[in-house]
Amino acid sequence: MGDNDEAIVEKVQNGDTEQFGVLIDRYDAKLKRYAQKFLIYDETCTDLVQDIFVKAYVNIRGFDTHRRFSPWIYRIAHNTFINELKRRELAPFTFFDTDIIAPYLRATETADSDTNHEEMKGLLEDSLSLLPPKYREPLILYFYDSMSYQDIGEILQIPLSTVGMRIARGKEQLRKIYESKHGTL
Amino acid sequence: MKNTHDTKRIVLERIRKGEISMRPRWHFVLKSTLVFFAIATVSAIVIYLQSLLFFFLNVTGVIFAPSIGLPKHVIYLTSSPWLLVCLVIGFLVTLEILVRKFAFGYRKPLLYTGLVIVGVVSLCVFAMSQTPAHRIILEMTQGVDITDDTFMSNMYLIHGEQLAEHVYIGIITEVTTHGYNLLDSTGKTHKMVTDDETVVPEGMTFEVEEKVVVLGEYETPQTDKTPDLLYVYTMREVPDDESPTEPVVSNQSKVKSFTWSHKVTDTNADYPRSTVSLLVLRDDGSRQERMISTVDGSCNELRDNQLGALGTPELLCYYAGFGYQFRIVSTAEGYDVQQKEIEEATPDHNPPMGEFKTIMSILN
Numbered sequence: 001m002g003d004n005d006e007a008i009v010e011k012v013q014n015g016d017t018e019q020f021g022v023l024i025d026r027y028d029a030k031l032k033r034y035a036q037k038f039l040i041y042d043e044t045c046t047d048l049v050q051d052i053f054v055k056a057y058v059n060i061r062g063f064d065t066h067r068r069f070s071p072w073i074y075r076i077a078h079n080t081f082i083n084e085l086k087r088r089e090l091a092p093f094t095f096f097d098t099d100i101i102a103p104y105l106r107a108t109e110t111a112d113s114d115t116n117h118e119e120m121k122g123l124l125e126d127s128l129s130l131l132p133p134k135y136r137e138p139l140i141l142y143f144y145d146s147m148s149y150q151d152i153g154e155i156l157q158i159p160l161s162t163v164g165m166r167i168a169r170g171k172e173q174l175r176k177i178y179e180s181k182h183g184t185l
Numbered sequence: 186m187k188n189t190h191d192t193k194r195i196v197l198e199r200i201r202k203g204e205i206s207m208r209p210r211w212h213f214v215l216k217s218t219l220v221f222f223a224i225a226t227v228s229a230i231v232i233y234l235q236s237l238l239f240f241f242l243n244v245t246g247v248i249f250a251p252s253i254g255l256p257k258h259v260i261y262l263t264s265s266p267w268l269l270v271c272l273v274i275g276f277l278v279t280l281e282i283l284v285r286k287f288a289f290g291y292r293k294p295l296l297y298t299g300l301v302i303v304g305v306v307s308l309c310v311f312a313m314s315q316t317p318a319h320r321i322i323l324e325m326t327q328g329v330d331i332t333d334d335t336f337m338s339n340m341y342l343i344h345g346e347q348l349a350e351h352v353y354i355g356i357i358t359e360v361t362t363h364g365y366n367l368l369d370s371t372g373k374t375h376k377m378v379t380d381d382e383t384v385v386p387e388g389m390t391f392e393v394e395e396k397v398v399v400l401g402e403y404e405t406p407q408t409d410k411t412p413d414l415l416y417v418y419t420m421r422e423v424p425d426d427e428s429p430t431e432p433v434v435s436n437q438s439k440v441k442s443f444t445w446s447h448k449v450t451d452t453n454a455d456y457p458r459s460t461v462s463l464l465v466l467r468d469d470g471s472r473q474e475r476m477i478s479t480v481d482g483s484c485n486e487l488r489d490n491q492l493g494a495l496g497t498p499e500l501l502c503y504y505a506g507f508g509y510q511f512r513i514v515s516t517a518e519g520y521d522v523q524q525k526e527i528e529e530a531t532p533d534h535n536p537p538m539g540e541f542k543t544i545m546s547i548l549n
Contacts, residue, residue, distance in 0.1 A: 013207075017200050024193040046192070053196045054205055062213035101295045157291040 005069035013061050020060075023069075024053055030145060031077050037140045038081050040129045048084060052077045071154040074145075078137070078155050085133060097134075100158055104165040117143065120171065127177040135170030142167055224283045228306070231276040236310040238269045240319040277302065353399040353415065356460065356476060357391055364417065365391060367399065368460075368476070375415045377401065384419045394458065394479050395422055438469035439549050440520065443497040443513055446474065447484035456504055457483050461511065463522060465547060475545065477522060480509050494520050503527070512541060519549035 003011075005026065011019045031052055035045040055076050063072055121143055128136060141147045141155065149163045156163070199205050280302055284290035290298055313319075355369035364379040377399065391397060401417040444464040449457045461477040461484060482504025490499050493513040500511040506529040514521050522545040528536035 021193050021197050028192050050192055061207050061210045103294045159294045
């Protein structure tokens with residue numbers, strides 16, 4: 001096993017630019033899947049992921065190697081995808097989200113059983129495109145990229161409790177959409 | 186669809202060709218520094234504006250006006266410095282947005298960060314309210330040229346004039362059957378009417394010679410009430426350690442002369458008491474009476490002493506071995522009214538010589 005992401009970033013920051021290829025190898029497939037699921041796959045996804053790597057390279061000296069690289073590059077991806085949705089006028093994202101105001105009690109992270117996890121993935125495959133982007137994104141990061149609430153919070157720059165609330169509401173909406181399409185779950 | 190090798194090849198090729206390059210480290214340091222600087226600047230502005238807001242509300246008594254009852258709320262609304270309120274809210278929102286750019290901001294619900302910001306700002310505002318900063322600046326802006334379009338001047342002038350509409354500050358000269366007579370700084374006497382609806386801070390009573398701030402309204406002639414009466418909605422005493430300045434009036438003309446005015450205002454006491462004021466005559470013909478002090482004894486001008494600014498003699502107010510001496514001196518900005526305590530020497534007591542201290546500035 002090679003260096004961790006942060007060690008590779010340090011090499012790139014110090015001028016070993018070829019090492020950036022290792023980071024592309026590690027994140028290209030993940031970011032493409034993130035793009036396809038979040039934006040609902042189309043041809044622009046590959047170009048957008050290239051843009052993400054270009055932005056990451058340009059700004060790589062601003063990355064603090066004491067922190068984790070994964071949320072950092074996913075944050076760049078999040079911003080790129082949101083801009084793309086706005087460009088396509090598909091994003092109902094507002095300047096101010098009311099769900100970041102108060103803490104939510106039911107928003108603690110819980111370990112889903114394997115059965116539940118697989119069931120949710122099935123629901124996501126079926127009805128993901130019908131979910132609003134606000135709920136779609138944390139569900140993708142949680143179920144497909146297996147990210148923790150903390151990492152999702154860092155990527156979306158929202159409080160931990162809001163991550164939990166959006167995932168919980170996303171699941172509820174997903175079930176309702178599925179049931180309206182296919183009857184009972 | 187292109188594969189990982191395509192992405193890697195394309196990106197690395199662009200890096201090798203120099204089409205894309207890393208931003209230097211100083212770019213990010215500068216960016217963070219600018220955001221921190223912006224937070225510090227916005228914090229300072231919001232603290233200043235909020236303390237100025239409370240200063241105006243406190244000086245004019247508007248701060249306790251919400252309890253005056255619904256029909257009179259219009260007065261409260263028109264007398265409140267809404268521009269300041271909006272500015273404070275705007276800058277607080279800006280501060281919240283800036284703070285949420287950092288992990289310590291966006292990791293917490295807005296409610297928490299908002300409460301912390303408001304709490305810290307309130308603490309700073311409280312600390313600032315313990316200093317005479319605003320009173321000094323307000324006094325400095327009195328007489329400032331309205332065309333001097335600086336932010337600082339306008340903040341005080343606009344709000345001073347706005348608040349002047351329904352706010353009267355002065356000294357109670359007489360207790361009447363319908364309320365009080367109030368002598369304001371321009372020398373005008375207001376016949377004030379108080380009734381059961383007049384709101385005063387709990388336990389506060391008013392006597393002759395007390396300095397008070399009044400929020401009220403002259404009744405219009407259309408009503409059946411007497412038009413020259415000032416109906417008081419709220420009034421409060423001005424403590425000795427809080428010397429509010431009357432609403433600011435812009436004035437561009439130069440001072441032509443000063444004349445002392447001293448009247449014995451309380452003849453009922455065992456000894457006389459005098460109200461000292463200064464009549465300011467400007468070269469545009471305007472006259473303004475500035476309230477200086479209320480002292481024991483009677484006063485007389487010391488024409489044999491060296492004359493002060495604009496040939497104004499010193500004024501001595503004296504009773505039973507103690508008294509005050511007043512003079513006017515020129516300064517770079519205009520004139521200072523100064524006061525010195527005096528005490529008569531006796532064969533066995535040689536009191537120290539007092540020093541003149543500035544008690545009021547008048548801009549030219």
